[in-house]
Amino acid sequence: MDKRISEIIKIDDIRQWNNNTVTITAGTGTGKSYFIKNILYAFAKKNNKKILMLIHRTNCVNQFQNEINKDKKIDVIDIHTYQKLEFKEIHKYKNLLDQYQYIVCDEFHYFLSDAAFNKTTDISLNLILSQNVTKIFMSATGDYIKQYLNRKKKIKTIDYSLPIKYKFENLVFFNYDTTLVELAKDAIKTSEKIIFFIQSAQKAYGLYLQFEKYSLFNCSRNNKQYFKKVDQEKVMDMLVKEKFEENILITTTCMDAGINLIDTDIKHIVCDVKDVGSLIQCIGRKRIKSLDDYVNIYIKTITNKQLGGIETQLNKKIEMADYLKENGIKNYILKYPRQNDYSNIIYDDPVEENNKCTKKINEMMYFKCKIDLLNINKMKQLGNFGYCKYLANIFGFYNNSQKYNYIILEEQKEKDILINYLENIKGTKLFSDERKELKKIFNKAGLKARTMGRHTLNGWLKDLGLPYTINHDIDKRRKLNNGNKNLNRGKRYWIVGKLIYKEE
Incomplete structure (x- = not known):
């Protein structure tokens, strides 16, 4: 224990x-x-x-x-x-x-x-x-x-x-807002409870409207536009009972900390939240009570390109504060005459004597930007999918053989389509037209190569860890099984086979 x-x-x-x-x-x-x-x-x-x-x-x-x-x-x-x-x-x-x-x-x-x-x-x-x-x-x-x-x-x-232990069944990342809808539909079909933490109250309420019959909505009372949509009596009942009766809970980060939800029917937590600290707090709202209790975590991805954009915004945000720190108040005013710091990091502070004011830096806001920049740098150093890898490390989805075992949901679905296709065509001779169709399926599954020769496809199958291989040969049959003339005689074809791994 x-x-x-x-x-x-x-x-x-x-x-x-x-x-x-x-x-x-x-x-x-x-x-x-x-x-x-x-x-x-x-x-x-x-x-x-x-x-x-x-x-x-x-x-x-x-x-x-x-x-x-x-x-x-x-x-x-x-x-x-x-x-x-x-x-x-x-x-x-x-x-x-x-x-x-x-x-x-x-x-x-x-x-x-x-x-x-x-x-x-x-x-x-x-x-x-x-x-x-x-x-x-x-x-x-x-x-x-x-x-x-x-x-x-x-x-x-x-x-x-005390050491922090995360007990998640699966760590899944997703790319698109449409996936929020699909996850809600899946939860309704399976009658499993799901929680959505969404940073934007507007987006959260939009999702709620699509599943109002099955959902409970919550947001901060400071959000005057959307708080009036909250059923406060139901939310209070949830806080007292530490569980919600509906199939779906859709909330902003107003519930990112301090709330206990004790319910083994909650099987999925979805986070569309950018701040890593807040995201971790959101995930912790469900209390795992037994060995057979579990939860799947779904997190909206942030691409390396998006990380670069956030990095640029953060550097812009602290630009004036950095100049004030390095050059003093007088030079700051000369550098930025009659300008306000719209990031609110610099503020005017009254001096008790001589009825004067001075400029100060909000150390918490400044420190927050610096920490975010530090973390973005760590993510970018991890290479492709840096954000996903960073969180996988935090949540324990990284093993000693240097492999990350998280899932990117849309890619997994595309991968499943590829697997089903390969299963259906294995053993079938693929001539020119059939090979074109095969390449289209690989392309839909995420392979973006200029040329798609057999070696390229086999290399990608190996990278994906899929137990299939594409071989080639020349058709030597004189006739087809029905006795008709074989028009493909002498032509080269591909054929998909399945690899069999021997147990060690």
Whole structure:
């Protein structure tokens, strides 16, 4: 049985924290929240201390608040969102944090992952770090922000971790939006439950409209256009029961963390999400409860060409911030007169004295761009299908013989068409017209060679690992089986045979 957080953090550890910064890195289902709600709660209650639990998604707040209310632990634990903290700090409200001795930052990758679009994550982080209390940062994907704390902020952390194990049946990548529809149809046919995590609320709702009878839709309440389409009563029921009744759940990344879904009928999780950290969190929403429980993962591909485009955008995004870092405020203003930094990485900050302002860099947004650039470089170094290989490495779909065992769905379907065709024609003599048809099938299956001679086709079959070979000979028959004259006599033909591998 896998270890739990409560097994590696003891009461003696809690006693010795003494207002330090603690990090807990562990996968989903390892008892991080259980530790806070039970072990830390009991210690805090006994010592007359209070806990603030900070969460970044409203759905998580609702689920966690229900649990705290049910267990009657609101006397010690309060729950807020990071966004509420940021709002109150921007508008100079009274400090919310003064009354707490423990500040728990749940899913603390939030500070970095949401910095891609939220320009205030640095505000809550800096405010939390300024408090002279015990700060506990928990996440399955917090490695980069931990590096930021250690290296950039020079904060010495007390670290606890459990190895993260991913238990997936298959890792499948897909190229086209139309595949989303096909996967939904397949789930309906088999009556297996499927979850779609889609970054775009518009795309998510469009998919929902096609399968409304079978689906539950969810998105962030901040998305005013589409949140009114959400059946809030059903979503709340899902959070309480930790399962959904419908065949299909279609949601944005508003459910990418903190939510538990415990249901062996959920067999497929589909992610059309670009940010790797958020994608990993989405996949972790289903809890694997037994050895015979499994889930298939489907991820929208990002091609190397698309990676190059993202890389260009990121470099453009930090261009002004890089110049400010290297050349100072005066030269920055001379370089970019009367220009705003539309990436929001550079902002004006008031100086207390002399009624002046200065320009500063949002370190979280800047760091997020740098980390994304670093990861893109890693992906590109892996060669073709770098994004797929990068994720395959993370999820354990790479073996010691240096082979990746993920599937690209559309290619697999094309491969299946080729296999069926070869099975049907094996042993048949293929003359000129039949060879043309054979080459068309190879072309549809993905072979893009200028010439398609027999050696080229056999080489591709070998690369695909398909047990077929194409041989050649000359037709020497005088007559056909029906006694008619053989018009192909003396002509060269190809013939498909199947290889038989001997067991070692």
